[in-house]
Every structure is written in C-alpha cells, then in structure tokens.
Amino acid sequence: MCGIWALFGSDECLSVQCLSAMKIAHRGPDAFRFENVNGFTNCCFGFHRLAVVDQLYGMQPIRVRKFPYLWLCYNGEIYNFKQLQKQFGFEYQTLVDGEVILHLYNRGGIEQTAAMLDGVFAFILLDTANRKVFLARDTYGVRPLFKVLTEDGFLGVCSEAKGLINLKHSTSLFPKVEPFLPGHYEVLDLKPSGKVASVEMVKFHSYKDEPLHAACDTVENLPSGSFDLETVKSNIRVLFENAVRKRLMAHRRIGCLLSGGLDSSLVAAVLLKLMKEMNIKYPLQTFAIGMENSPDLLAARKVAAHIGSEHHEVIFNSEEGIQAVEEVIFSLETYDITTVRASIGMYLVSKYIRKKTDSVVIFSGEGSDELTQGYIYFHKAPSPEEAAEESERLLKELYLFDVLRADRTTAAHGLELRVPFLDHRFTSYYLSLPAELRIPKNGIEKYLLRQSFEDSNLLPKEILWRPKEAFSDGIASVKKSWFSILQDYIDQQVDDLLLEKAAEKYPFNPPKTKESYYYRQIFEKHYPGRSNWLPHYWMPRWVKATDPSARTLKHYKSATQE
Numbered sequence: 001m002c003g004i005w006a007l008f009g010s011d012e013c014l015s016v017q018c019l020s021a022m023k024i025a026h027r028g029p030d031a032f033r034f035e036n037v038n039g040f041t042n043c044c045f046g047f048h049r050l051a052v053v054d055q056l057y058g059m060q061p062i063r064v065r066k067f068p069y070l071w072l073c074y075n076g077e078i079y080n081f082k083q084l085q086k087q088f089g090f091e092y093q094t095l096v097d098g099e100v101i102l103h104l105y106n107r108g109g110i111e112q113t114a115a116m117l118d119g120v121f122a123f124i125l126l127d128t129a130n131r132k133v134f135l136a137r138d139t140y141g142v143r144p145l146f147k148v149l150t151e152d153g154f155l156g157v158c159s160e161a162k163g164l165i166n167l168k169h170s171t172s173l174f175p176k177v178e179p180f181l182p183g184h185y186e187v188l189d190l191k192p193s194g195k196v197a198s199v200e201m202v203k204f205h206s207y208k209d210e211p212l213h214a215a216c217d218t219v220e221n222l223p224s225g226s227f228d229l230e231t232v233k234s235n236i237r238v239l240f241e242n243a244v245r246k247r248l249m250a251h252r253r254i255g256c257l258l259s260g261g262l263d264s265s266l267v268a269a270v271l272l273k274l275m276k277e278m279n280i281k282y283p284l285q286t287f288a289i290g291m292e293n294s295p296d297l298l299a300a301r302k303v304a305a306h307i308g309s310e311h312h313e314v315i316f317n318s319e320e321g322i323q324a325v326e327e328v329i330f331s332l333e334t335y336d337i338t339t340v341r342a343s344i345g346m347y348l349v350s351k352y353i354r355k356k357t358d359s360v361v362i363f364s365g366e367g368s369d370e371l372t373q374g375y376i377y378f379h380k381a382p383s384p385e386e387a388a389e390e391s392e393r394l395l396k397e398l399y400l401f402d403v404l405r406a407d408r409t410t411a412a413h414g415l416e417l418r419v420p421f422l423d424h425r426f427t428s429y430y431l432s433l434p435a436e437l438r439i440p441k442n443g444i445e446k447y448l449l450r451q452s453f454e455d456s457n458l459l460p461k462e463i464l465w466r467p468k469e470a471f472s473d474g475i476a477s478v479k480k481s482w483f484s485i486l487q488d489y490i491d492q493q494v495d496d497l498l499l500e501k502a503a504e505k506y507p508f509n510p511p512k513t514k515e516s517y518y519y520r521q522i523f524e525k526h527y528p529g530r531s532n533w534l535p536h537y538w539m540p541r542w543v544k545a546t547d548p549s550a551r552t553l554k555h556y557k558s559a560t561q562e
Contacts, residue, residue, distance in 0.1 A: 002049050003411075006124045006155075007043060008190065020166050032047065033047050047061065060074070069127060072098065078121065081098075083217070105127075114205070123135070134185060140183075140427075143159075144399075146160065146163075148178075154169050165527065184203050211425060213424070217425060222429070235429060240420065244271055255287060257287055257365070258287060260301070264300075266458065287312045292315055303459065307459075312352070314348060321345075325518075337516050342402075350410045366403060367402070371421060371422075384436040487513075
C-alpha cells in the first residue's frame with residue numbers, strides 16, 4: 001500500500017504543485033520521493049512508500065536498466081509475479097512484485113499486461129520511447145485511483161482525490177477530478193510539450209469471466225462444468241484457501257480484522273491455518289472493535305479463542321465515535337450514510353493497530369456480502385436471477401462503497417489492506433454457479449458459503465451460522481444501535497429549517513435526513529462542489545427502506561426476536 005501521484009503538462013511551478021502530493025503522505029509513512037521526467041520539465045512523479053516488500057530497492061518510480069525509457073509508479077500487490085517470471089523467463093532486477101509490469105508491457109503491450117496481473121493495483125506507466133502514458137486499475141478498484149484531465153491536456157493522477165483538488169492550472173480554476181474506473185486501462189499520447197491526449201479507455205476484465213492469469217495460477221484446473229453440490233463446495237474451499245495463501249506475500253507483520261461475523265471469521269481462521277503450515281513464527285494478531293458488550297466483541301472473542309489468535313479488543317464510547325466523524329469523512333472523500341457509519345469503527349481500530357502494534361498488512365472480509373448475497377434484503381429478491389443481477393451491480397459499485405471504506409480507513413493510518421474474498425479466480429467461479437445455488441435458503445443468507453465450510457471445523461457452528469450484522473450495527477449494543485446513537489447527537493446539531501431547505505442547497509443527492517445533511521455539510525467543507533463523486537446513496541433494494549441499516553428491516557427484527 002502506497003500513495004502515487006503524477007503530473008503531465010503542468011503550466012504552474014512544480015515545486016508549488018508538489019505540495020498537493022503531501023496530502024496523501026499517510027499512505028506511505030516509510031519514505032517519500034519526487035522525481036522529474038528527463039526531457040519533460042513539466043512532468044513529475046511523487047511517491048509515498050509503505051515498505052512491505054524489498055526494503056532496499058522498493059522506491060518508485062521503478063526504473064530498470066533493461067528498459068531505461070519506462071517509468072512506473074504503482075500502488076498494489078501483484079501476487080503472481082513469480083509465476084509470470086517462471087512462465088515467460090523474465091529477469092528481475094529487484095524483489096519488487098510490481099517490476100513484472102515493466103516486463104509484461106515490454107513483452108506484449110498494455111492489454112496483456114493489465115489482464116495478466118493477479119492482484120490489486122493502480123498504476124501510471126510512462127513510455128518515453130513511444131511517448132505514451134498508461135493508467136490502469138484492478139477489477140474491483142481495491143486500490144484507489146483518481147485523475148484530472150483538462151481540455152488542453154494537463155493530466156494529474158493520484159491515489160486519493162485530495163491530492164488533486166488544489167492543483168493550479170491556467171485554463172481551469174476547478175479542474176474536474178474523477179475516480180478512474182476499476183477494471184480499465186487508459187492509453188494517452190504524450191506530446192513534446194508534456195501535455196497528453198486520451199486515445200482510448202478499455203475494459204480489460206469483467207469479473208464474471210475467468211481471468212487470463214488463471215492459466216498460470218498455483219491451483220491447477222478444478223473440476224468444471226459440474227454443479228454437483230459436493231464438487232461446488234470443494235471448489236469454493238480450494239479457491240478461497242488459495243486466495244488467502246497468495247496474499248501472505250509480505251516482509252511485514254500480518255494481522256486480521258475480526259468482527260465475529262462470518263466473513264472476517266473465515267478469513268482469520270484460514271489465515272491462521274496457513275500461517276502455521278508455512279511456519280510463520282509470530283502469532284496472528286486479530287482485532288475487534290465495539291462498545292462495551294457489543295455483539296461483535298462477544299462473537300470475535302469466541303472466534304479468537306477457537307482459532308488461537310493473539311486477540312486485541314478496542315473498546316470505544318459514543319463520544320469518541322462522534323468526535324471521529326469529521327476526520328473520517330475527510331479521509332473517505334464521501335458523504336454516503338452507511339459508508340460513514342461503518343467507517344468510524346474501522347478507522348478507530350486502524351488507529352489502534354498503527355499505534356499499539358507492529359502489524360502492517362491487514363486482512364479483512366470485504367466483498368463477501370456483495371459476492372455471496374449476504375445483505376439481509378436479498379431475502380426479498382423476486383427471483384434468483386434478479387438476486388444474481390443485484391450481486392453483480394453491487395460488485396461493480398464496490399469502489400464507491402465498501403472497498404472505498406476499507407482502503408481509506410486503513411490507509412489513513414499507514415496500513416495495507418488485503419481482501420481475499422475479491423480474488424479474481426474465486427469471484428469468477430462463484431459468479432459462474434447457477435443463480436438458484438447462490439440465493440439465501442431456509443431464512444439464512446450466504447447459505448452456500450456457510451455450507452461449504454460446515455465440515456471443516458475452522459469455526460464454531462454458532463459463528464459459521466451467525467446471521468448477518470452490519471459492521472456499523474454490530475459494534476454497538478443490541479438495545480441501541482450505532483446509527484441511533486449518531487442520529488440522537490446529530491438531531492441536536494441540525495436545525496429542522498436547514499433540512500427543509502436541503503434540496504435547494506444541495507440539489508444533487510439532496511439529504512433526506514438530519515444525519516445525511518450533517519455528513520454532507522462536512523463533506524462540502526472539505527470538498528466543495530464535488531458531490532458527484534457519489535452517484536447515489538447506498539440503499540437496500542426490494543424493500544421500502546428509508547435507512548440503509550439492516551436493523552430497520554423486518555427480517556432482522558424477526559431474527560433477533562426469535
């Protein structure tokens with residue numbers, strides 16, 4: 001996990017523009033570098049490093065003797081760099097996994113490069129010999145990337161939008177900053193002036209398709225074409241274990257977030273099992289956060305005792321949570337209601353990990369709810385086919401919601417997040433299964449995933465079959481949820497009259513509640529006029545919901561009252 005930043009064709013003094021790059025210093029607390037591009041005085045790279053692999057030669061932009069005309073700035077982890085080296089006979093100069101991008105590009109161009117990378121990434125690749133700039137981002141947007149491109153060809157690229165919003169440019173007072181789409185690469189021509197022109201934007205991978213890099217995966221071909229339940233369950237276990245195993249690549253200590261829900265518990269259990277098999281000497285640290293006696297704390301304690309991790313509990317009170325709201329919204333760059341609620345706990349636990357432990361590479365369970373239909377409203381899906389479509393929509397928008405939350409809250413404290421549920425091979429297999437296999441069954445969501453691990457003894461039965469509890473709800477007590485605590489406080493901060501006139505003040509995504517108005521106010525204070533970064537609020541489907549919390553849905557209430 002790092003912070004990348006680059007400018008091409010800047011009209012303003014680079015030493016002034018470079019101040020913007022310091023806005024993402026939290027993403028790379030270990031080292032920092034600015035580098036101008038030879039022959040292009042108005043182009044430069046900025047890089048903030050979190051050293052996870054190759055402590056000696058890991059600084060960026062990466063340049064190697066074999067390709068002196070290539071410059072690479074990337075944020076991410078390429079898990080199959082050794083397999084690609086073996087398959088194509090690449091000769092690496094460093095131990096940095098991202099070096100493979102240079103070799104792949106030299107061998108087969110940008111299209112093959114992006115499609116062959118098994119991992120999470122956002123990168124800027126400059127080819128001065130052919131005068132091209134390439135931008136690319138992984139399938140689900142696990143690693144963030146933003147860009148600004150003006151009509152006259154000034155290009156700015158950054159891991160977070162906050163590193164671009166204060167850039168100066170002669171023809172535009174407020175250049176349009178927008179997220180770079182996941183699963184895409186862009187080709188731009190580099191002019192002698194240093195300015196660029198976009199040539200094409202290409203989608204290189206659809207999450208439903210088996211990735212091109214599966215051909216050189218460590219897992220051999222699985223039995224395919226058969227949807228026999230035992231075969232399916234076995235394939236799910238094999239692919240998920242493989243997803244966790246490949247993410248063990250690190251020279252820094254590994255830890256795991258543990259809410260006590262199904263997803264984080266499965267990740268922690270498989271992670272610990274594999275760490276033992278690989279003879280990793282240190283114990284796995286797991287981290288849970290919540291208010292005193294919250295459901296998540298109690299469940300996480302059970303899981304940690306069962307798997308034998310070194311468990312840490314972070315207990316916070318309502319005042320600490322409320323005080324964190326503004327800094328959380330600044331970190332997130334969004335005002336989405338459920339994202340802000342869920343981010344506060346994750347932000348505070350990440351702060352604890354950074355200050356009190358030496359764990360840096362943090363595993364988490366993001367992506368499972370979208371992939372395996374874990375949200376409670378999936379019980380109301382009109383048909384298995386519509387549930388499958390909704391699952392795909394959620395995956396497509398992950399970079400706006402859960403993946404955004406997970407990245408920004410951890411990166412704010414210099415931690416690197418790893419999310420095995422979003423492994424390309426695992427997700428493409430799960431989505432290839434018949435729609436009726438993936439729906440909730442017997443009133444239980446994620447039924448197939450739970451069933452697949454039922455006989456593994458990885459988790460206590462009550463955890464494996466624990467009903468869905470949204471992270472923002474599980475950290476508080478059952479009697480009073482976290483969103484109710486927030487709403488009670490905000491009710492005193494936002495006047496009724498302000499809410500009545502909300503649509504006039506904020507015509508795009510107008511706030512409908514005092515809570516959403518409060519978040520929007522804070523967002524506009526830091527990012528005025530940028531509300532279109534959030535196309536719409538996250539809300540459940542097929543139910544008449546006015547709030548995104550699972551606790552407001554009838555299915556949740558009946559389940560907890562039984």
